[in-house]
Amino acid sequence: MAEYQITDHIDITDVVCPVTFVKAKVALEELEDGDILSVRLNDGEPVQNVPRSIKEEGHQILRLLNNEDGTYELIVRKVGD
């Protein structure tokens, strides 16, 4: 499963919508095209909305992994500079 190498990691479980998405967006802006960001996010609203919002910014969603503790790990490939 080592099809990607994580460049950076952020945790957005300490904030609520819409700051969740904003935090992820800002983190992505720091990265280069092709870099991989891992985002730890809560179950519920964040996991239902953040993946799509990031996709709509033009980035690629690679995986969503269940941490089995009420949180998820969203793996995103940055697209564009």
Added chain:
Amino acid sequence: MAENKKPDYAALKAGGFMRQMQKDNFSLRLRVVGGNLTAQQLATVTAVAEKYGKGYVHLTSRQGVEIPFIQLKDIDAVKEALAEGGVQPGVCGPRVRTVTACQGGVCCPSGCINALEVAEKLDERYFGRQLPHKFKFGVTGCQNNCLKAEENDFGVKGGLVPSYEEDSCIHCGVCAKVCRLQAITFTDGKVEYDASKCNYCGRCVKSCPVDAWKGESGYIVSFGGTFGNSIQKGQELLPIITDEDAMLRVADAAIDFFDRNANRGERFAKTIERVGWDELKKTVEEAYHG
């Protein structure tokens, strides 16, 4: 009461002039589709309300605009001033009323159809059509139902008929999480869809981060809604309609059914009850199949 030259109230009403409780005062209803007016139209309305009314407008319960306190003697001047500014009078009485719409598909991302476009088409087709009683159309973009489709004699609600392509799926399970009716389940990394439970809300399509869910827009139509003296929720008689022409054929059939069968002063719901839901169902099914 025994005036020599009594105004033709029925004609005034048909032209959107609503008789007020104050003698010789009328509240002028304007033609509005889907709750939208241009800035230019608003400026015209402002000028007319200031010059001929009391400097205010009333927003009606069905997205209409009325200019109250228009004097009987000013009616022609008011009509002219509005026409010059691109504003048309609305209607009242036994005919097709204002077609309402939400902002689905225009501004609101929840919309599964372009509600305004549908409302404009219905307005163009039926607005002001003379019938045995009032007839209301309402268009709402999705299951959130901000425009309360089932309150109307003919309600339209947007939906998405979902389809799933496993090839592009990353098996994240978000679709199952957003599905409120358990039509989608996610077990052991496998996505299952039970179409019989789906209400076409489109949440799976709109939340999927890789577009593995695609949605085809459709219209969920309801018949015989009324929320006045007696309250009845519009009923769905057909499956979701994915073809616009078919939806318009169904609308034609429903309104013709009402025109043909209704007694004067009888709302669609009462007509259907009297003539039979099965009769209406047969009629709209025929129209649906073309």
